[in-house]
Amino acid sequence: MTSVLAASVPLLMLTLGYATVCGASPFGNCRKCRGLGFQLTYTRQGKPKRGKHCRRCDGIGKRIRVGRHLYNVAARIHRDGTR
Secondary structure, eight states: OHHHHHHHHHHHHHHHHHHHHHHHOOEEEOTTTTTSSEEEEEOTTSOEEEEEEOTTTTTSOEEEOHHHHHHHHHHHHHHHHOO
16 A cells, blocks of 8 residues: 555656646747747758748747647537536
């Protein structure tokens, strides 16, 4: 019993921490462009240059977090079911 409790406490803390992050900051940086909105390319001399428009985040640089997306889906299902 003690080992189950000891294993579940860190998992519960991790889950609550992620839920807090999703509530406080529902958008995170895009993983593909790292929040820039475009891919960096480099010239032959090695200087960074603005590249193509990021298709994943549509050039904004922010994406909705997975936890926030799941919360929005659950809230939408609940709202549609109680109308």
